[in-house]
Every structure is written in structure tokens, then in C-alpha cells.
Amino acid sequence: MASDDIAEAETGPIRRITGEPPRVPRREPAKPPARRRAPATGHGHGHGHGPAAPASRRVRRLLAWLLIPIAAAAVAGMIVLYPWGKAKPAGAYEQGVPVRGTIVTALSGPCLAPGQVQVGSEPQPGQKPCLTTDVQLTDGAAAGTSIKLIVPIEPSTPRFSAGDKVVLSYNGGDAKDPSSYQIVDFQRGVPLVLLAALFAVAVVVLGRWQGVAALGALVMSFVVLVLFVLPSILAGENPLLVAIVGAGVIMFVALYVTHGLSARTSVAVLGTMASLALIGVLSVIFSVAASLTGLDDETSTLIGTLGHGIDARGLLLAGIVIGALGVLDDVTVTQTSAVWELRRANPDLGWRELYRSALRIGRDHVGSAVNTLVMAYAGAALPVMLYSSLSGVGLGAILSSQDVAEEIVRTLAGSVGIVAAVPVTTVLAALIASRETVPRDHNSHRSKHKPQVKAPVSSRQEA
16 A cells, blocks of 8 residues: 555656646647637627628728719719609500409400390301400499490400409590490409518518518619619610619618628628629620610510600610629628638638638539529510510521520620629638638637636646
8 A cells, every 4th residue: 555655646746747848838829819819809799690890990991992982973873863853754655544343244255346236146257256244343433333345355365254353444534434444454462462471471580680671672672763763764864874873772772781781791792793894894795796776575665655765775784784683682692691601610711711612602603593594584585485486497596586685695694794793702702801800719608718628638638
């Protein structure tokens, strides 16, 4: 026993003597992380709920110098281009006053004018059938009364039946005369409101307060389109210039309202702006090179309704710019979020490592985003493509036709902008995120009280 005690007494001092020297150098390298954590404790909101403020005043000034002039130019453009004091242009053709009604009865038979009767039970050869309807008006000057209307049954006309809620066009004549009305469409208010409510609930349930902010940004974007873009173009302003200004305002409103005022959002704005400019330049160049006039059926109808000329090619380019804005927002926000999350996960990554890692994410996103854009435009142009395929000419002639070539330029110019948005936004985000101070362990305050736990672990490893 005495020898054991002596052995224990001997081994005790030996372990302390040999163990003490390594402890000094092991504690000294642990001091730099402690010094890195100290600045991070000053960010009361930096626990994963959003991006931290730029670490340097230089970054904040750089972002301000880049974005404030652009925002000011967009606001000034709205002021200059808006048709102040100008009367709203009226259509050259009378559209009629919309009146709502409900079809009570609908019977198919020969097309007979008022007072005519059919002779015999068989229809005349080549005679087209008509639908005789009794419509009860639910609003307007003759609300509550019923009128009888005859609707030709043709392949290009809607199919109405009893119980349908319809919209009639009233030409301003005798309110009780059936000839003053014409059935033009169905009522769709209730289904659309229900679908919009379902969409809003889904966004709020998943996004919570950020979903509410996204809905608010969507409403404000719609306000910009309705109250600025449409009136300015109808007043005769350059459609492309109006679209650029409107897209700039929508870009600022949508991104900052949804994602907050931060360096991350500012980088997304810069990436969106650069890519949108590239899309606009490519669209102008190739629409001129391909001699695209923009005079498709819808634009021709619009010009005929306005009664005065409008820049049809500029209207085409305006549609390309505004249509690409939504997809660009998605790509740029995703890339900046990827860079910031990589930075939070590993604060030691430099801007090159951040760029390479986020670019790998961006490659996957580009494939799906480009396919989404192509399919969206192809779906919108499906009737045109079907009509062109019936012409009996070759594929080359179909692709080079006015309507199809417009969609090709629209799709490819937007896709090039989406592809360019990934590296541009990623490099900007990597350069700025690498200069921000990020907590080493954003799992909160528990890690700050663990230095005493690490010492015994290291001593066991030494033993």
C-alpha cells in the first residue's frame, strides 16, 4: 500500500509537470476566436432572423452611392412621364356599359328575328342554329326585368345555359328594349376572389409576417402598373421608357418591402437591375435585327381602339422587360440568400469560396428558372403556335413568323438575363457578405459559457 501511495504520489506530479507546458500554447490560439465573438455580441438582432448590417461604413456608403441615384432617377421618371392633367384617352369604338344578369332559360333553335316564325319542323339547309335566352337583369337602369336575346351558336362563341351569370353590354338606348343589350361574357368575380383569398392564405401561412410583406409588395406593384404604366403608355409616352421606369420602381418596392432594408436586399436589387438592363439591350438589338414590328393581333386591336398610333415595337419591348422582372427577382434573391447562409454557416469562408459554393447552387436554379420562363411563354403563345402549324408551311417559316418570332426573342433574351443574373449577383453578394461580421456560433448564448467544458476534454486527450 505504501508503495502504491508512493507511485501515485510520483505519477501525480509527473502528469502535472508534463501537462502544464502544452496548456499555455493551447489557450493562446483560443484567444483570437474570443476576440472575434466580442463584436458579434453587439448585434441584438443577429441570431438568424435576418442579415447583419454591413461591417464597415465603406460598404454602406458604396451601396448608398449605387442605389440612391437609381431610386431617385426612377421616381423622377415617374414624375416626368406621368400624364399630369391630361384627360384619359377614350376608345374610338363604343364598348357599352357592363350590366350583370342571369340566364333564366336557354333554348336552341333557328335564328329568327323578332316577329318571325319557323315554317316546318326541319331547319333550312345551311341555316345556323341560335340560342334563344331569357335574361333577368340584376343591375342597371332596368334591374329586375327580363329580356329575350338571341345568341348565334358558332365555334368561336361561348356556350351559355340556364343558370349562368353573365355580363351584358348596354349601348345606352331604351333600357327595356332587348336590342340595347348583347351578352358578352360570364361573371367571374366570385371564383377569382376565392382563388385570390386561397393564395393569400397560403402565402401568409407559410411566410407568416414575411408573407404579409410579400402580399403588400404585390399590391403596390399592381398599383404601379395600373396607375402609372398603363396611363403613361395610353397617353402616348415611349412604352419602353415607361416600362423601364415602372420596373425600377417595382423592383425597389417589391424587394425592400418583402425582404427588408439590408445589404442582402441591396445586392439583390443591384443584380436585378444589371440583368434587367442586359435583357433590355438584347431585346432592342435583336428585335431590330429580326425586323419585329410588334403588330400582332392584340396590338392591332389596341391601335384600332385608341384611334391613334402607338409604338408597337416599344410595346413589345416593354412587355419583355416587365415579364422578366418577376423571374429575375426570384433568382437574385435566392443567390444572395445562399451566399449569406453559407457565410453564416462558415464565417471563415472568403469571397472566392463563397462565390464558388453559391455558384454551384445557382447552376441548379438557372436550369429550372430558364425552363420555367420558356414554358410560361410557350403556354401563352400556344394558340399562335397551333395556328401557325396549320398553315402547312415548313418549320422555319413558322418560327420566323411575326407572332412566333416575338415569343422567341422574348424567351431567349429573358433567359440570357437570368443566366447572367446568377454570376453577377453571386459575386456582388460574396464581396459584400465576406466583409460582414458574423457570429461564430449563432446557436445563441449557450456556446459562450462553454470554455470550462473544453479544458477537461483536451486534458483527457493529452493523457
